[in-house]
Amino acid sequence: CGSDHSCYGPTNTVEHVRHVKRIQPGAPNAAYGPKAPLEWGQLNFLHTTDTHGWLEGHLKEQNYGADWGDFVTFSRRMKQTAGNMGVDLLLIDTGDLHDGNGLSDATTIDGTDSMPIFDGIEYDLLTIGNHELYISEVAYEMFNTWARKWGDRYITSNVKAFNQTSGQYEYIGATHRYFTTPKGLRVMAFGVLFDFTGNSNASQVLKAAEMVQEEWFKNAVETCEPIDVFVLFGHNPVRQTDSSNTLKLVFDEIRKVHPTTPIQILGGHSHIRDFAVYDDNSVGIESGRYCETLGWMSMTGFDASNSNFKGVKNPHGVPNPTRPARQGAKSPFVYSRRYLDWNRQTFIYHTKQTEAAFDYGSGLRVTDEVSQVREELKLGDVYGCAPQTWCISCVPFNDTSNIFPGVVLPAVSAIVVNKTREDKSRLIIGNTGAIRFDLHQGPFTYDDNFIVSPFRDAFLYIPDVPYELAKTVLPKLNSGPIAKRDLVTMPVPRDSCTDPTLGYLTRREMRQSHGVVRRQEVVTSGYVTTDDFGSDGDDTVHTGIENYALPGYFQAEVNFAEGSNPEAVDLIFVDFIESLILADLGGNYTSDMVSCYIDCDFTSQDFMLPYAKLVWQENIDNCPLAQA
Numbered sequence: 001c002g003s004d005h006s007c008y009g010p011t012n013t014v015e016h017v018r019h020v021k022r023i024q025p026g027a028p029n030a031a032y033g034p035k036a037p038l039e040w041g042q043l044n045f046l047h048t049t050d051t052h053g054w055l056e057g058h059l060k061e062q063n064y065g066a067d068w069g070d071f072v073t074f075s076r077r078m079k080q081t082a083g084n085m086g087v088d089l090l091l092i093d094t095g096d097l098h099d100g101n102g103l104s105d106a107t108t109i110d111g112t113d114s115m116p117i118f119d120g121i122e123y124d125l126l127t128i129g130n131h132e133l134y135i136s137e138v139a140y141e142m143f144n145t146w147a148r149k150w151g152d153r154y155i156t157s158n159v160k161a162f163n164q165t166s167g168q169y170e171y172i173g174a175t176h177r178y179f180t181t182p183k184g185l186r187v188m189a190f191g192v193l194f195d196f197t198g199n200s201n202a203s204q205v206l207k208a209a210e211m212v213q214e215e216w217f218k219n220a221v222e223t224c225e226p227i228d229v230f231v232l233f234g235h236n237p238v239r240q241t242d243s244s245n246t247l248k249l250v251f252d253e254i255r256k257v258h259p260t261t262p263i264q265i266l267g268g269h270s271h272i273r274d275f276a277v278y279d280d281n282s283v284g285i286e287s288g289r290y291c292e293t294l295g296w297m298s299m300t301g302f303d304a305s306n307s308n309f310k311g312v313k314n315p316h317g318v319p320n321p322t323r324p325a326r327q328g329a330k331s332p333f334v335y336s337r338r339y340l341d342w343n344r345q346t347f348i349y350h351t352k353q354t355e356a357a358f359d360y361g362s363g364l365r366v367t368d369e370v371s372q373v374r375e376e377l378k379l380g381d382v383y384g385c386a387p388q389t390w391c392i393s394c395v396p397f398n399d400t401s402n403i404f405p406g407v408v409l410p411a412v413s414a415i416v417v418n419k420t421r422e423d424k425s426r427l428i429i430g431n432t433g434a435i436r437f438d439l440h441q442g443p444f445t446y447d448d449n450f451i452v453s454p455f456r457d458a459f460l461y462i463p464d465v466p467y468e469l470a471k472t473v474l475p476k477l478n479s480g481p482i483a484k485r486d487l488v489t490m491p492v493p494r495d496s497c498t499d500p501t502l503g504y505l506t507r508r509e510m511r512q513s514h515g516v517v518r519r520q521e522v523v524t525s526g527y528v529t530t531d532d533f534g535s536d537g538d539d540t541v542h543t544g545i546e547n548y549a550l551p552g553y554f555q556a557e558v559n560f561a562e563g564s565n566p567e568a569v570d571l572i573f574v575d576f577i578e579s580l581i582l583a584d585l586g587g588n589y590t591s592d593m594v595s596c597y598i599d600c601d602f603t604s605q606d607f608m609l610p611y612a613k614l615v616w617q618e619n620i621d622n623c624p625l626a627q628a
């Protein structure tokens with residue numbers, strides 16, 4: 001492709017280059033702010049998960065508008081506050097660093113430009129997500145570059161990579177980490193990925209049940225060294241009823257040896273805000289997705305009888321945790337949790353700063369790096385003007401404002417076309433999980449292409465499948481094991497907007513020219529979280545938002561004659577679901593009957609840009625953004 005990405009989509013005939021211009025990040029500040037100061041305990045946690053490359057923040061949603069540089073400043077200030085108050089603060093990430101944003105996915109190898117930016121945060125503990133393991137080159141980057149850089153802070157207790165030199169699978173990071181916090185707490189940490197099976201052969205994922213049989217694990221749990229607290233973290237849902245959760249299994253193994261030692265759990269992968277009580281001395285937090293949420297968890301209860309804690313028990317001048325894990329708990333420990341909206345107003349409020357005084361040079365440098373990479377990758381280039389917002393789950397699947405009937409089906413119908421077979425009837429099937437985010441009204445940029453459809457899943461096909469058989473595939477897929485998407489609420493805003501008058505300024509300029517945080521007389525739109533502690537966890541109060549169920553798979557019917565069914569169809573699908581499609585077609589269909597539909601390089605990253613060029617050219621030079 002040329003630098004204007006003009007080669008995407010064989011059916012595209014719309015000349016677009018004259019329309020290409022740059023938009024810059026939107027207003028960074030929230031519409032409405034946090035409700036109360038955080039409760040600081042003896043041991044505190046700041047938690048990110050499933051960032052998926054969103055280090056630029058949400059450019060079209062003010063309430064999630066902070067960028068990674070803002071978070072660099074915030075995390076440093078919070079660490080200093082902890083030090084000043086005489087308590088510990090651990091910064092933890094639980095993986096899925098790529099797939100979902102141009103910053104991470106517009107390079108040949110995902111993460112080439114985003115990982116050095118992500119590394120601006122001085123995490124105490126990190127672990128690996130499934131999105132670091134789909135593509136071998138990405139897994140090797142984690143193994144050869146980042147695991148080395150992060151050393152014993154990167155814990156991959158059940159994930160190995162193939163070492164081409166030794167010819168062996170070796171742990172990517174450390175299996176576990178035993179360390180002492182600045183205030184003297186002796187911590188044993190494990191980082192456990194759910195039982196993921198979709199990895200390339202560059203890696204090996206041990207099931208949690210196998211991992212707990214490993215000699216190193218038994219030694220770590222049964223060590224004679226004193227342990228004040230376990231940190232059990234992982235790319236792994238914290239809710240025990242989630243079928244992917246394997247943390248409970250590891251928790252149970254620890255409990256066999258340490259019946260009352262606190263176990264603090266931090267999870268991810270299911271993209272929700274959640275907090276789960278495991279027992280009287282153990283609670284777990286999950287902190288959303290896509291740089292919408294920063295998780296906060298704190299605890300108090302350490303004393304000389306149960307720890308080596310040398311700090312301050314109830315830090316002064318701030319609220320302290322007060323809630324036992326559950327009513328009547330026989331435990332010295334009390335807890336708090338909070339889900340912070342990812343914006344500068346939140347960060348400024350919780351560091352007791354002003355807009356003018358908040359920034360550190362280190363944070364501003366990272367903000368500039370984000371802007372520079374966006375510029376280099378041309379992520380702000382505009383390809384169309386989306387006339388409305390289409391969401392994934394805020395309206396029913398068949399609603400015209402749903403992204404599937406509104407955008408995805410028309411887009412694949414118009415763009416996923418093999419010219420030599422365009423007269424054939426066809427069914428195009430995809431997994432709804434591949435469409436990652438709502439499409440917001442306004443300029444549709446190169447970045448938005450990755451935000452909506454980030455994966456490089458090739459379009460494959462089987463020619464001339466009898467329609468009577470082909471039509472049975474979708475219902476079979478949608479009643480099969482991978483059919484259900486997670487229906488728990490997620491903190492996604494519905495109606496926040498970017499201020500169009502700021503459209504061509506850099507993030508720094510915007511801050512300087514709009515120094516005061518604007519407050520609106522509305523409650524911020526977004527999901528309301530309910531967890532094991534109730535419904536008061538959202539740091540900024542949200543209005544509540546619908547979250548409709550989705551089928552696991554979608555299908556477009558293309559080139560069907562009015563009123564009659566075809567004899568046979570080309571059955572087109574993404575390679576991610578090839579084995580499921582073959583299974584549903586039955587034994588007569590095998591992988592040697594499958595080939596690339598357009599060419600093997602035409603993937604699910606390649607249909608949105610040509611579609612935008614085809615249908616969203618009206619108002620492109622004066623494209624209105626969504627109204628709040």
Ligand SMILES: Nc1ccn([C@@H]2O[C@H](COP(=O)(O)O)[C@@H](O)[C@H]2O)c(=O)n1
Nearest residue numbers: 096130131134269431433434455457576
């Ligand atoms: N090549 C791929 C890889 C993944 N997906 C979709 O992503 C889901 C997993 O994402 P998480 O952030 O929840 O780990 C997976 O279930 C697929 O739906 C894909 O479509 N193509």
Ligand SMILES: [Zn+2]
Nearest residue numbers: 050096269271
């Ligand atoms: Zn994820």
Ligand SMILES: [Zn+2]
Nearest residue numbers: 096129130269
């Ligand atoms: Zn995941």
